[in-house]
Amino acid sequence: MLYPLFAMVVLTFLVMFWTLFTRVQAVRQGKISIGYFRLMQGDAPTEVVKASRHFSNLFELPVLFYIVCLLSHIKNAEDDWQIGLAWVYVLCRCLQAIVHLGYNDVKHRLAAFALGNVVLLILWLRVMVQL
Numbered sequence: 001m002l003y004p005l006f007a008m009v010v011l012t013f014l015v016m017f018w019t020l021f022t023r024v025q026a027v028r029q030g031k032i033s034i035g036y037f038r039l040m041q042g043d044a045p046t047e048v049v050k051a052s053r054h055f056s057n058l059f060e061l062p063v064l065f066y067i068v069c070l071l072s073h074i075k076n077a078e079d080d081w082q083i084g085l086a087w088v089y090v091l092c093r094c095l096q097a098i099v100h101l102g103y104n105d106v107k108h109r110l111a112a113f114a115l116g117n118v119v120l121l122i123l124w125l126r127v128m129v130q131l
Contacts, residue, residue: 001078004086005069011094012058018101019051054100058093061117065089068123077130085123092116 022045026032031045040052069086072078096112099105 001069001073001083001086004083004090005066007087007090008058008062008065008093011090011097012055012062015051015055015058015097015101019055022047022051050101050104054097061120062093064124065120068120068127072123072127075127075131077127082123082126085119085126089116089119089123092119 023032023037026045026048027034032043032048036042036044044052065086072082072086092112092115096109096116099109099112
């Protein structure tokens with residue numbers, strides 16, 4: 001369960017760097033004032049908003065993923081199914097990031113998001129049953 005957890009951490013850092021890149025580019029290109037970032041108020045370019053929102057999103061439901069991974073590991077509740085489901089969750093979050101930060105088709109993004117959340121729920125249910 002630790003390797004999928006580490007993969008989510010890597011995804012989070014990649015999105016963080018992408019967010020920083022989009023912000024710096026927007027300021028350099030004069031699309032936004034650096035003052036915008038004092039309170040994050042006003043209009044910002046779409047790319048900056050998408051990256052910022054996605055980065056914030058990685059600290060919402062994925063927190064439950066981190067907990068279930070650690071709980072599974074600590075309580076010896078990890079098996080091939082649990083590990084496989086954890087990787088499916090990570091894959092869904094990667095797909096969601098690619099769609100959201102790329103071409104941003106809402107239906108495709110929702111599909112990855114929904115599937116990931118169903119997998120996360122199953123991970124939790126399996127841990128609760130095993131404990």
